[in-house]
Amino acid sequence: MKIAVLSGKGGTGKTLVSVNLAAVAREAIYMDCDVEEPNGHLFFRPKNIKTEKVSVRIPYADETLCNGCRKCLDFCKFNALAFIINKPIVFDDVCHSCGGCVLLCPQKALSEREKIIGEVQRGVSENVAVITGILNTGETSGIPVIKKLLNDVPAEADLIFIDCPPGSACIVIESIKDADYCILVAEPTLFGVHNLNMVHELIRLFDKPHGVVLNKCLEGENPAEKFCMEKGIQILARIPFDKELGKLNSDALIAARENQRYRELFFSLLQTVTKEVGYETVTNP
Numbered sequence: 001m002k003i004a005v006l007s008g009k010g011g012t013g014k015t016l017v018s019v020n021l022a023a024v025a026r027e028a029i030y031m032d033c034d035v036e037e038p039n040g041h042l043f044f045r046p047k048n049i050k051t052e053k054v055s056v057r058i059p060y061a062d063e064t065l066c067n068g069c070r071k072c073l074d075f076c077k078f079n080a081l082a083f084i085i086n087k088p089i090v091f092d093d094v095c096h097s098c099g100g101c102v103l104l105c106p107q108k109a110l111s112e113r114e115k116i117i118g119e120v121q122r123g124v125s126e127n128v129a130v131i132t133g134i135l136n137t138g139e140t141s142g143i144p145v146i147k148k149l150l151n152d153v154p155a156e157a158d159l160i161f162i163d164c165p166p167g168s169a170c171i172v173i174e175s176i177k178d179a180d181y182c183i184l185v186a187e188p189t190l191f192g193v194h195n196l197n198m199v200h201e202l203i204r205l206f207d208k209p210h211g212v213v214l215n216k217c218l219e220g221e222n223p224a225e226k227f228c229m230e231k232g233i234q235i236l237a238r239i240p241f242d243k244e245l246g247k248l249n250s251d252a253l254i255a256a257r258e259n260q261r262y263r264e265l266f267f268s269l270l271q272t273v274t275k276e277v278g279y280e281t282v283t284n285p
Ligand SMILES: Nc1ncnc2c1ncn2[C@@H]1O[C@H](COP(=O)(O)OP(=O)(O)OP(=O)(O)O)[C@@H](O)[C@H]1O
Pocket: 007, 009, 010, 011, 012, 013, 014, 015, 016, 017, 034, 039, 165, 166, 215, 216, 217, 239, 240, 241, 242, 243, 245, 246, 247, 249, 250
């Protein structure tokens, strides 16, 4: 069961929600797909970390074989190739590693080399297997790292919480593609509603079952709540804007492991979500 946690902007509480849900489950995988800035591991401090590099294949040309036909340039829809001094050169950052130009070259002048763009770290923190994707600084696309994370899920995995990147770009689409359920985290501001609307449209495109966690709730009217009512979106939980929670977070502590009130709140959210997806929650000891 894959449960993706996402929001239209950064800082709404995706990590808070996904980390704490994994922490209150009997056994779970926490998967950090926010590969440009993964931070869930700071809370879990996983042990026995194993690291695996992630690479992509980038073509390069052998000028002694190339006859300058330029078929590769015409073929590449990403404009990742240019012709400079009678030789195609490849712009690594734009290349999508589709391999098409290599297959197509009539002279067999193009080959591929591996380029490391990031890594996946796997470790354990009590009841949670912590899997973190890390994109190297300066790399433009984290999609290959996310693919690696999602393709190499341990066979025995039961409950997986995916901490998604912020926004609604292709990197988010990659993260939620196989999700069985999406939790949208929203802030109680007009800006929060705008961003909630964006991700709501996205998950509707993919026809994903979903619900909203209203985070940082204050006294008085909550525009995000009003939006959910108007659209008929299920509200899964309301988390108050709470100094103590902010303090626990900034000390890199997991609220549900430190505080009974938050343990109960996140366990109740876990039960609501797992019920939605038809998965039986085993009571947390
Ligand atoms: N209910 C809350 N009360 C007080 N502070 C909160 C609450 N929820 C989140 N925060 C604070 O807001 C900040 C952002 O939270 P968090 O890192 O979970 O968001 P995020 O959506 O994962 O952000 P990013 O997209 O940048 O990874 C953190 O400093 C956290 O302590």
